[in-house]
Amino acid sequence: xxxxxxxxxxxxxxxxxxxxxxxxxxxxxxxxxxxxxxxxxxxxxxxxxxxxxxxxxxxxxxxxxxxxxxxxxxxxxxxxxxxxxxxxxxxxxxxxxxxxxxxxxxxxxxxxxxxxxxxxxxxxxxxxxxxxxxxxxxxxxxxxxxxxxxxxxxxxxxxxxxxxxxxxxxxxxxxxxxxxxxxxxxxxxxxxxxxxxxxxxxxxxxxxxxxxxxxxxxxxxxxxxxxxxxxxxxxxxxxxxxxxxxxxxxxxxxxxxxxxxxxxxxxxxxxxxxxxxxxxxxxxxxxxxxxxxxxxxxxxxxxxxxxxxxxxxxxxxxxxxxxxxxxxxxxxxxxxxxxxxxxxxxxxxxxxxxxxxxxxxxxxxxxxxxxxxxxxxxxxxxxxxxxxxxxxxxxxxxxxxxxxxxxxxxxxxxxxxxxxxxxxxxxxxxxxxxxxxxxxxxxxxxxxxxxxxxxxxxxxxxxxxxxxxxxxxxxxxxxxxxxxxxxxxxxxxxxxxxxxxxxxxxxxxxxxxxxxxxxxxxxxxxxxxxxxxxxxxxxxxxxxxxxxxxxxxxxxxxxxxxxxxxxxxxxxxxxxxxxxxxxxxxxxxxxxxxxxxxxxxxxxxxxxxxxxxxxxxxxxxxxx
Amino acid sequence: xxxxxxxxxxxxxxxxxxxxxxxxxxxxxxxxxxxxxxxxxxxxxxxxxxxxxxxxxxxxxxxxxxxxxxxxxxxxxxxxxxxxxxxxxxxxxxxxxxxxxxxxxxxxxxxxxxxxxxxxxxxxxxxxxxxxxxxxxxxxxxxxxxxxxxxxxxxxxxxxxxxxxxxxxxxxxxxxxxxxxxxxxxxxxxxxxxxxxxxxxxxxxxxxxxxxxxxxxxxxxxxxxxxxxxxxxxxxxxxxxxxxxxxxxxxxxxxxxxxxxxxxxxxxxxxxxxxxxxxxxxxxxxxxxxxxxxxxxxxxxxx
Numbered sequence: 001x002x003x004x005x006x007x008x009x010x011x012x013x014x015x016x017x018x019x020x021x022x023x024x025x026x027x028x029x030x031x032x033x034x035x036x037x038x039x040x041x042x043x044x045x046x047x048x049x050x051x052x053x054x055x056x057x058x059x060x061x062x063x064x065x066x067x068x069x070x071x072x073x074x075x076x077x078x079x080x081x082x083x084x085x086x087x088x089x090x091x092x093x094x095x096x097x098x099x100x101x102x103x104x105x106x107x108x109x110x111x112x113x114x115x116x117x118x119x120x121x122x123x124x125x126x127x128x129x130x131x132x133x134x135x136x137x138x139x140x141x142x143x144x145x146x147x148x149x150x151x152x153x154x155x156x157x158x159x160x161x162x163x164x165x166x167x168x169x170x171x172x173x174x175x176x177x178x179x180x181x182x183x184x185x186x187x188x189x190x191x192x193x194x195x196x197x198x199x200x201x202x203x204x205x206x207x208x209x210x211x212x213x214x215x216x217x218x219x220x221x222x223x224x225x226x227x228x229x230x231x232x233x234x235x236x237x238x239x240x241x242x243x244x245x246x247x248x249x250x251x252x253x254x255x256x257x258x259x260x261x262x263x264x265x266x267x268x269x270x271x272x273x274x275x276x277x278x279x280x281x282x283x284x285x286x287x288x289x290x291x292x293x294x295x296x297x298x299x300x301x302x303x304x305x306x307x308x309x310x311x312x313x314x315x316x317x318x319x320x321x322x323x324x325x326x327x328x329x330x331x332x333x334x335x336x337x338x339x340x341x342x343x344x345x346x347x348x349x350x351x352x353x354x355x356x357x358x359x360x361x362x363x364x365x366x367x368x369x370x371x372x373x374x375x376x377x378x379x380x381x382x383x384x385x386x387x388x389x390x391x392x393x394x395x396x397x398x399x400x401x402x403x404x405x406x407x408x409x410x411x412x413x414x415x416x417x418x419x420x421x422x423x424x425x426x427x428x429x430x431x432x433x434x435x436x437x438x439x440x441x442x443x444x445x446x447x448x449x450x451x452x453x454x455x456x457x458x459x460x461x462x463x464x465x466x467x468x469x470x471x472x473x474x475x476x477x478x479x480x481x482x483x484x485x486x487x488x489x490x491x492x493x494x495x496x497x498x499x500x501x502x503x504x505x506x507x508x509x510x511x512x513x514x515x516x517x518x519x520x521x522x523x524x525x526x527x528x529x530x531x532x533x534x535x536x537x538x539x540x541x542x543x544x545x546x547x548x549x550x551x552x553x554x555x556x557x558x559x560x561x562x563x564x565x566x567x568x569x570x571x572x573x574x575x576x577x578x579x580x581x582x583x584x585x586x587x588x589x590x591x592x593x594x595x596x597x598x599x600x601x602x603x604x605x606x607x608x609x610x611x612x613x614x615x616x617x618x619x620x621x622x623x624x
Numbered sequence: 625x626x627x628x629x630x631x632x633x634x635x636x637x638x639x640x641x642x643x644x645x646x647x648x649x650x651x652x653x654x655x656x657x658x659x660x661x662x663x664x665x666x667x668x669x670x671x672x673x674x675x676x677x678x679x680x681x682x683x684x685x686x687x688x689x690x691x692x693x694x695x696x697x698x699x700x701x702x703x704x705x706x707x708x709x710x711x712x713x714x715x716x717x718x719x720x721x722x723x724x725x726x727x728x729x730x731x732x733x734x735x736x737x738x739x740x741x742x743x744x745x746x747x748x749x750x751x752x753x754x755x756x757x758x759x760x761x762x763x764x765x766x767x768x769x770x771x772x773x774x775x776x777x778x779x780x781x782x783x784x785x786x787x788x789x790x791x792x793x794x795x796x797x798x799x800x801x802x803x804x805x806x807x808x809x810x811x812x813x814x815x816x817x818x819x820x821x822x823x824x825x826x827x828x829x830x831x832x833x834x835x836x837x838x839x840x841x842x843x844x845x846x847x848x849x850x851x852x853x854x855x856x857x858x859x860x861x862x863x864x865x866x867x868x869x870x871x872x873x874x875x876x877x878x879x880x881x882x883x884x885x886x887x888x889x890x891x892x893x894x895x896x897x898x899x900x901x902x903x904x905x906x907x908x909x910x911x912x913x914x915x916x917x918x919x920x921x922x923x924x925x926x927x
Contacts, residue, residue, distance in 0.1 A: 188743045256723055313908040316660065316723055317859065320852045321901040328898035340889035529731055536724065569742035574735025581728035582710075585720035 003076050006149065010069050013142050017065060019203070020210040022058060022135030023106050025049060025113075026127050031215055031566055032193035035207050037135065038062035042207050044193045044200055050126050053113045061102055065139055068095055072146055081153050088150035095143025102136050134214040155614065159607030165594045166539045170548070172590060173583035174537070181576050182213040185568060192566075212566075219565060220558035220573075228435040229557060231371065235441035235512060237553025239264075239524075241448040242503035243531025244549050245455050246297075246496045248540040252459055253492035254472035259304060259319025260500040260528030262326035263297035267501025269330060270296030271508045272350075272359045272519035275366035282365035289366040290447065290505050297501015298494045300326065305493025309486035315493065327525070334359060334521045357521035367517050368443040368510035372432060381430045383422035391418030404461055442510030451499055456542040458495075468492055500528060533577040536584045552577065631880055633766045637838060638883075639876025640772045641666065641830040641847070645854035646861070646868045647775075647782050648826030652708075653858060654786065655819035656799040656920040660726035661711050662827045663851025664733030665704045669828025671737035673700030674835035674842035675744065677754040692756035697771075697832045704828015705821045707733075712820035716813060719924035730851075738844055751835075751842040758837040769837040771829070776869075783865040795819060799918035802925045812925050827851065849901075856904035863918060875900040 021035035026047055034049060035042040038058045068091055075087045114125035151157055161168055191208020192215060194200055200208075223229030243260040250257035257263075274292035278285060300322060307313040332339075333350045335357040340346065352360045374385055395414035399407045459465035470478040471488045479485050506512035508519045534552060538544030552573070559570030587595035593603045645662050652659035677696035681687065707729060714725040738748040745752055760767040786792035797805040798815045806812050830850070835842045853875050860874075861867030882896035 184739065188739060258723075258727065307905070307909050311909040313905070313910070317852070317856060318905055318908055320849075321856070321905050324849050324852075324901045325898045328894045328901075332892060332894040335894065336892075339892040341891060343889050526734070529727070532724075532727055533731070567742065567746075569735075569739045569748045571735035571738035571742075571748060575732055575739065578728045578730075578732030578735065581731065582714060582720075582725060585724040585728060586714050586718035587720075589718070 006076050007073055009145070010073050010142075013138050014066070014069055016210075017062065017135050017138055019206050020134040020138070021207055021214070022062075022102075023055070023130075023132045024211065024215075025053065025055075025106075025110055025130045027129035027215075029129075029565065030192075031212070033129075033211055033215070035133070035211055037207065042204050044197045044204050044208065050113050050117055052116060053109060055106075055109065057105055061098065064098055065095075068098070069142070076149070081155075085150045085153035088146050088153065092143045092146035092150060095139060095146060099136065099140045099143060102139070103132060106132055106136075131218055134210050137214070156607040156611060159604045162593055162600050162603045165600060166541070166544070169584060169588045169590065169594055170537045170539060170544070170580075172588035173580050174551075176583045176588065177576050177579035178217065180579050181572060182217070184575065185216050185572065186210075186213050189566070189568060216562065216566065216568060216572075219562045220555050222561065223554050223557040228433070228439055231436060231439035231441045232557040233550065233553040234371075234445055235439060235506075235553070236556040237549040238441070238445045238448050238506045238512065239503040239527045240530055240534050240549035240552055241546060242451060242506070243500050243528050244534030244538060244545045245451055245531075246301075246500035246503075246528075247531040248535035248538065248545055249455065249459075249496040249499060250492060251535060251540050252472050253468045253488065253496075254475060255305075255308075255489065255492055255496070256316050257301065257304075257319055257493065257496045257500075258316055258529070258532070259301060259322050259497070260503075260531045261525035262319065262323035262528070263300045263497040263500035264503045264528050265323075265326040265330050265523065265525050266300040267293040267295075267297035267497075268504035268508050268519050268523055269333060270501070271504045272362070275362035275509055275517075276360045278366075285363060285365040286368070286509070289362075289509055290368075290502070293501045293504040293509070294498040295501070297504070298498035301497020301500065302490055302494035304497075305490040308493070309489045323525075323528070330521055330523070331357070334519065352518065358516075359519040362509060362517040366509060368447075368505060370437075370439075370510075371441040371443065371445060372437050372439070374443055374446075376427075376430055376432060379430060379432055380427035382427045383425045384419045385422070387422030387425070388415045388417075388419030391415060391421075404457070408457065438515075440510075440512045440515060442506065442512055444506035444510040444512060447502060447505055451502060452542045452546055455499075455545075500531070503527065530577060533581050536581055627884070629765055631877075631884055633768060634880035634883060635873065635877045636768055636772050636776075637876075638879040639872045640769070640775045641833055641838070641850050642854045642857055642872040642875055643775045643779070643869065644771070644830035644833065645827045645851055646857045646872055647778055647865065648823035648830075649854055649858050650782065650786070650823075650863060650865065650868060651795070651819040651826075652823035653863060653921055654799045654918055655795050655816045656802060656918060656923065656925070657712070657715055657816055657820050658722040658726065658922045659708075659711065659820065659823050660723050660855065661707065661729035661851075662823070662854055663847055663849065664726075664729040664731075665707045665824045665827035666831040666834065666847040666851050667733035667737060667845065668707045669700035669704040669831025670835035670846060671740070671751070671831070671842045672703035672828070673697060673832035674751045674754060675740065676700075677756050677836055678752050681754060681756065686755065688755055690759070693754075693758045693836050696754075696756070696836050697758065697829060700828045700832030700835075701825045702828070704831065705825040707828070708821040708824020709817075711824070712817045715924065716816050716820070719926065722922055722924075734845060737842065741842075741844075749844040753841045754836055755840075756836070757840055758833070769833065771833045771837050775833075779865050779869045786865065796918070799920055802920050816925070827854075830854075853900050853904070856900070856907070859917070860904065860907045862916070875903070878903065 018039065021037055021042065023036045024033040025036065026049060027033040028047070032045045032047070034047045036055050036058060072088065072091050075084055075091065078084050110127050110130050114127055117126045151160060186209045189212060191205060192212045194205055194208035223233045243264065246260045246263065247257055271289050271293035274289040278288060280288055304315050304318045304322060307318055308315045333348065335351070337351050338345060338347050350359055352358050376382060392411045392415035396407065396411040399410055402410065459469060467478065467483045468488055470481070471483055471485060475485055507523050511517045513520065513523060530552065534545055534548045537548035555573045555576065559573045562568050562572070563570045593599040645666060649659050649662050673696040676699040677692055680692050680695065711725055711729055714720040715722040741751055742748050759770050761770050761773055786796065794805060794810045795815055798810060798812050802812045831847065834846055854872070857868055857871035857875055860871035878896065878899040882893050885891055885896050886893045
């Protein structure tokens with residue numbers, strides 16, 4: 001059964017390789033491209049490549065791939081499992097090497113063509129948009145698949161996958177979501193370069209669609225290719241880290257917090273009130289404003305926790321209701337100045353003048369500086385942050401023997417000392433491009449990293465966090481062991497809300513929304529919902545949350561150019577998120593031993609027993 | 625007097641989508657499946673109905689005929705039912721967490737229509753206005769959409785189906801104690817599929833009412849929490865058709881009041897708009913009567 005599925009997968013890869021573009025050396029701004037394929041290039045819009053560019057090697061490479069596919073198809077039917085595994089490893093390695101060769105040849109050819117054109121007097125390189133495409137990627141994926149199949153041939157292969165289920169389920173869900181998203185794009189939009197061209201064959205039309213799909217995802221992932229793009233992605237990721245942590249914290253305690261949007265809104269209101277109106281000395285104002293953001297969210301979330309603990313009111317419905325109430329509160333405060341209650345005029349001071357619903361500006365001292373200003377103030381690279389972080393990490397690992405509280409205190413001290421020392425050291429002058437300095441990434445990102453650390457240490461290294469997780473896993477057992485469930489419920493919602501509220505530091509105190517230091521009614525509170533996808537995708541682990549928030553940050557950053565270039569709404573990312581949530585909810589359609597911890601444990605135990613039995617057989621007892 | 629009549633009709637109009645959705649939710653939750661996806665199903669239904677009617681109008685060159693809005697309504701119901709099927713497959717076949725699966729649908733409902741709108745109308749937030757809206761019915765002192773009447777007539781029908789027919793008894797049994805129902809020969813899985821798809825269809829009809837009955841176009845996130853309020857009405861109404869009727873009328877009245885107070889000087893509209901939500905929370909906390917959900921709601925059924 002598994003072998004025939006493998007053959008089917010190989011066949012699909014082969015057919016797609018024949019149909020899809022392998023590389024696109026040239027592309028117009030609207031996406032129309034010159035599609036290379038081993039069976040002949042496709043060029044519906046008639047683009048002309050610079051002279052001297054030859055891709056004859058593509059046919060040879062394709063021949064090698066066909067040979068590799070055939071060899072792998074034969075190998076899986078060999079009788080000996082160990083031989084199968086060894087040969088599949090070799091084939092997988094060969095595939096990876098072949099892909100690397102393709103990439104080298106292609107980018108080398110492009111680079112030399114561009115150089116030649118520049119040397120001949122061209123003002124700009126003639127090839128600006130170029131990339132490998134689906135046909136080449138398929139080989140890469142197939143090779144990775146071969147390595148996985150090889151591991152599966154060895155004893156304990158299934159248990160190996162089950163042990164990694166925390167990675168397997170999200171990754172499979174992500175892949176499924178990408179495939180479905182690609183299908184949606186392919187259905188909704190005509191293929192690149194095929195619109196309005198008469199007399200195209202089936203082959204061009206299919207290749208056009210496949211090229212469209214590939215280019216869509218290339219654009220979505222393109223921000224990782226340059227520094228401004230990375231900054232932009234992290235700036236989108238910062239609020240997602242906070243809301244992802246908020247939702248995950250609730251999940252860990254067995255609560256579903258859909259109220260992150262409302263908690264974020266109230267956190268933003270508190271931060272604005274503190275940042276605009278509190279008459280505090282400068283050094284105290286920023287910490288107070290940050291704490292205010294956390295407090296606002298914490299109260300909004302904690303109220304729901306209290307209602308559940310005191311009255312047994314369902315937190316799911318209540319958090320949703322609180323989202324709408326928070327939205328009303330925000331509008332009430334910022335959409336207008338004058339209200340009348342039963343004929344009495346009431347004037348609120350919060351809305352700044354102008355058409356837009358927005359607050360007054362945050363005081364200078366309560367603003368979080370942009371990341372560029374932290375890393376390189378006045379165009380001089382500062383050692384403060386790098387040295388502080390390095391000192392903190394060094395001290396943390398050096399003091400392994402110390403008890404956790406003291407260790408963390410020492411780490412904090414090292415961070416501060418390193419930061420101060422680094423600030424004194426002479427910096428390196430650097431030039432910062434305007435594309436980089438206009439990025440909205442700000443110090444709130446560092447707060448997000450601290451929040452991740454808090455999440456990690458509190459939940460996994462303290463007794464309070466242990467109790468909280470126990471409450472989430474088995475409330476009755478936890479209660480029997482002496483945990484006060486009601487208090488834990490309130491605490492969990494309080495902290496969860498605080499984490500969501502802190503997302504406001506990015507939007508309000510850090511001007512992460514549009515570069516102005518104000519609270520606006522248009523604050524994108526729906527990132528609270530995105531936090532659900534982040535938490536599920538990250539499997540409620542700190543590293544997972546960071547990675548999935550960054551992934552979504554990249555997609556959101558890429559979505560902006562997707563809209564500009566291909567006219568595909570960046571709402572596609574929302575749909576991808578929804579699909580990921582749905583696929584993770586159904587366990588990625590994987591067998592139940594991937595999602596059910598009990599069954600997973602069973603698989604692992606069986607594999608261990610099998611291994612022990614084999615060892616006993618192979619090493620005869622002494623004296624036998 | 626005029627203002628009373630205006631308020632009365634406004635209440636009916638506001639309560640209708642809530643009522644249709646809540647009646648749908650009633651089937652789903654009575655069968656033991658939490659349907660937090662109602663909000664998303666309304667949006668999918670609304671988008672499908674408005675786009676269908678618009679496409680027919682474009683294809684026929686602006687024809688105005690009585691059957692066009694009904695086709696739109698039908699497509700809205702079918703699309704709602706299909707979304708219901710997705711929720712059903714996830715939560716029944718794959719034993720997904722029903723709230724997570726529902727949340728996924730709600731998030732998809734914010735994004736998916738925009739992608740289609742972008743392709744069809746080159747903007748992400750609204751569809752083109754349609755001329756063929758669902759017909760109005762004259763009630764002597766004013767006109768309401770025909771769906772308003774249908775929604776209110778559905779209440780006794782649903783009550784009869786749920787409490788007076790064998791099918792209704794089985795449905796409630798499945799939601800209270802699926803193992804016992806299975807022992808008595810009821811097909812739990814099939815009952816749940818039917819109920820969730822039905823709830824999706826009713827929510828889809830509620831969406832069609834919003835886009836081609838109440839208004840004449842689809843607007844992104846136009847449900848504005850109607851699905852969640854319907855869910856609250858379900859709780860407030862103690863999972864009973866007549867209770868649901870009362871709850872939706874109350875919530876509809878609060879919304880009508882908010883519209884009526886817009887620009888007036890009694891209470892700010894933003895505060896009145898929050899009233900249904902505050903009311904729901906008070907109900908949930910048990911300040912206004914206790915409400916007990918079906919015993920097996922939210923639990924995947926494992927044979």
